[in-house]
Amino acid sequence: xxxxxxxxxxTSLGAGVAGAALAAPAIVKAQSAQTFNWKMxxxxxxxxxxYMDGPGSATDLAKRILEMSGGRLKIQVFGAxxxxxxxxxxDAVRAGTVEMNHANSYFWTGKTFAAQYFTAVPFGxxxxxxxxxxxxGGGIDLWNEVYNPFGMVAMPCGNTGVQMxxxxxxxxxxxxxxxxxxxxxxxxxxxxxxxLGVDVKVxxxxxxxxxxxxxVIDAAEFVGPFQDRRLGLQKAAKFYYTTGWHExxxxxxxxxxxxxxxxxxxDLQEVVKNASAACNVIGEAWCQKNNADAMEDLVKNQGVxxxxxxxxxxxxxxxxxxxxxxxxxxxxxxTKKVHDSYFAYKKKYDAWAAYSEATYxxxxxx
Numbered sequence: 001x002x003x004x005x006x007x008x009x010x011t012s013l014g015a016g017v018a019g020a021a022l023a024a025p026a027i028v029k030a031q032s033a034q035t036f037n038w039k040m041x042x043x044x045x046x047x048x049x050x051y052m053d054g055p056g057s058a059t060d061l062a063k064r065i066l067e068m069s070g071g072r073l074k075i076q077v078f079g080a081x082x083x084x085x086x087x088x089x090x091d092a093v094r095a096g097t098v099e100m101n102h103a104n105s106y107f108w109t110g111k112t113f114a115a116q117y118f119t120a121v122p123f124g125x126x127x128x129x130x131x132x133x134x135x136x137g138g139g140i141d142l143w144n145e146v147y148n149p150f151g152m153v154a155m156p157c158g159n160t161g162v163q164m165x166x167x168x169x170x171x172x173x174x175x176x177x178x179x180x181x182x183x184x185x186x187x188x189x190x191x192x193x194x195x196l197g198v199d200v201k202v203x204x205x206x207x208x209x210x211x212x213x214x215x216v217i218d219a220a221e222f223v224g225p226f227q228d229r230r231l232g233l234q235k236a237a238k239f240y241y242t243t244g245w246h247e248x249x250x251x252x253x254x255x256x257x258x259x260x261x262x263x264x265x266x267d268l269q270e271v272v273k274n275a276s277a278a279c280n281v282i283g284e285a286w287c288q289k290n291n292a293d294a295m296e297d298l299v300k301n302q303g304v305x306x307x308x309x310x311x312x313x314x315x316x317x318x319x320x321x322x323x324x325x326x327x328x329x330x331x332x333x334x335t336k337k338v339h340d341s342y343f344a345y346k347k348k349y350d351a352w353a354a355y356s357e358a359t360y361x362x363x364x365x366x
Contacts (some may be wrong), residue, residue, distance in 0.1 A: 036264065038075045043103035043314065044088045045206075046079030049227065049290075051102070056158050056283020058102040073268050075100065086204070093257050096148050101255040103161040105143075105154065106187050114146045114335040116188055117342050118154070118282070120163075120247040122321040124342070127161050127249040127284055128357070129349040131305070134251075135277075137345040142338050149259045156356045157276040158252030158283035161291070163244035165309055166221030167228065167237035169211065172309060175316045184208055184220040189246035190325065195320045205231065214235035221246070225294035234298055240306045245317055252283065 025288070042058050052058050062075040078098075080086035088099030090108045106119035118139070123131060134156055144153050164247035166185070172178065179197035185224040190200040201217055211217045213236040220237070221244075222228050254276050261269065298304040309317075329339040 029341045031341070034265070035119035036073045036268070038073065038260070039078065039081050039083070040100035040102055041078045041089050041092060041098050041304045042077050042080055042101070042300045043089055043107060044080055045086075046082065048079070048205075049230065050158070050160065050223075050283060050287060052077070052079055055286045056079075057283075061102070061157055061279045061283075062289055064278060065271055068271045068275055069268055073264070073271065074263055075207045077102075088261075089255060090150075090152075093152055093255050096259065097256050099257050099260040101253075102157065103255070104250065105253045105255075111189070112146055112334065114142075114338045115334060118143050118146075118251060118253065120154075120250045121342065122189060122192065122246045122248075122326070123318050125346055125349065127159055129346065129353070130159070131156075132253060132349060133342060138341060139345075142341055146334055147255075148258075148336065153256050153258050155254050155273060155276050156280045157254040158279050160223055160247075160250040160252075160312055161284050161287050163224050163247040163250055164221070164228065165244055165246070166219055167243035168219040168239040168241060169212075169237045170218070171174045171239055171307070172241065172313060174310060178313070181219055182217045184211065184217050184222075185246075187246075188321070189221070191324055192246070192317055192320045194358050195324075196316060209233055209236060223250075223290045224285070226290040226299055229294045229298060229302075233309065234302050234304050238304055240298065240304050241309050242306055243308070243313060245309070252280075263285070304320040317345055 040058060040062060042052055043112060044058075047053050051059055054060065062077050065073050078084075083098070084092050086102075086104075087107055089098075089103050092098045092110060093101045104119045105115040106182050108115040120130075124130075126225055130139075134143075140155055143155070151331050170177070175196055178193065180199060181197075182199045183193060183205045184201045185193055185198070190202065194200045202210070203211055203217075205218075205222060207222045208217075208222060209232050212220050212233060220233060222231060222233065224244075228234070228240075230336055254272075255325070264272070295306070299306055325339060329336040
C-alpha cells in the first residue's frame with residue numbers, strides 16, 4: 001500500500017472516530033430533551049379536595065411530574081365529565097384515548113374482580129399495611145400482572161386512610177335494623193350490605209345529600225369527616241358510624257396506557273413512580289389533618305353523634321365479606337393469586353401490628 005493511501009485511510013478513520021465521539025453526546029442530549037404531552041382524566045370533578053385539588057391530588061401529581069422532569073413530561077388534567085364521563089377512565093386509557101386516569105381500581109371490578117384488592121378490602125390492611133404489601137410485598141407487581149392483558153400499568157398515588165362507616169338517620173342496634181334500610185353504598189361493601197337485607201343504592205357524590213335529606217335514602221357512605229361535611233351530610237343525618245370496616249385504607253390509582261408508558265425514557269418512568277409515591281404519602285397526611293379538624297367540628301358544633309357499630313353487626317359483616325371474597329377467588333385464578341398474596345401478607349402484618357401499633361393504641365398512648 002502506498003504512503004499516500006495509508007495517509008488517506010488514517011485521516012478518514014480518525015475523522016470517523018471523532019465524528020462518532022461528537023455525535024454520541026448529541027444523540028443523548030436529543031433524547032433527554034424529548035418532551036411528552038399527555039392527558040390525564042379523573043373519576044372526580046374539577047376542584048374536588050384531595051382527589052383533584054390540594055396536596056397529593058391529581059393536579060398536584062401532574063405539577064410534581066412536570067417539575068421533576070424539568071418540563072419534559074407535561075400532563076393536562078381533566079375532571080370527571082370534562083373529557084369523558086367519570087367511570088370511563090379504564091376504557092379510555094385502554095384504548096389510548098388518554099395516557100392516564102386518576103381514580104380507584106375498585107371501579108373496575110366489572111372488568112376484573114382482582115382490581116378490588118388494590119383499592120381497599122373490607123376488614124383488610126390499614127394504610128401502613130397496604131403500603132407494605134404494595135412496595136415490599138409484591139402488591140404493585142401483581143397489580144400490573146392483573147392489568148397486563150388490558151395493556152395497562154398502575155401504581156398507588158394517594159390514600160384517604162381509614163374511612164367512616166357512614167351517616168344514618170336512625171341508630172343501628174342490631175343486624176335487624178339493617179333490613180329494608182335504603183343506603184347509598186358502592187362496591188364490595190354494597191354486596192355485603194345487600195346480603196344483610198339493605199336496599200343498596202349507588203349515587204354519585206353530588207346526589208347524596210339531596211337524597212338523604214328528602215328521605216330517598218336512609219343512610220349514606222362517602223369518604224370521611226372533611227369530605228362528608230363538605231357535602232353537608234351532617235345536616236341530613238346525625239348518627240355518624242365509625243370506623244370504616246369496608247375501606248380501612250382507600251388507595252388512589254394512577255392508571256397508565258402501557259404502550260405510552262414504554263415510550264417514556266427510563267428516567268421519566270422513575271419520575272412518575274416517585275411523584276406517585278410522594279402523593280400517596282402526602283395525600284394521606286392531608287386527610288389526617290383535615291379529618292381531625294372536621295370531626296372535632298361535627299361533634300362539638302353540629303350535634304353529630306359519632307358511634308361504633310354494634311359488635312353483632314360487625315361480626316355479621318365480617319362473615320359475609322369472607323364468603324364473598326372466597327367465592328370470587330374460587331371463580332378466577334388471577335383473583336385467587338392476588339387474594340392469597342394479600343391475605344398472606346396481612347397475616348404477617350397483623351401479627352407484627354399486635355406487638356406494635358395495637359399495643360401502642362391500647363396500652364401506651366395517653
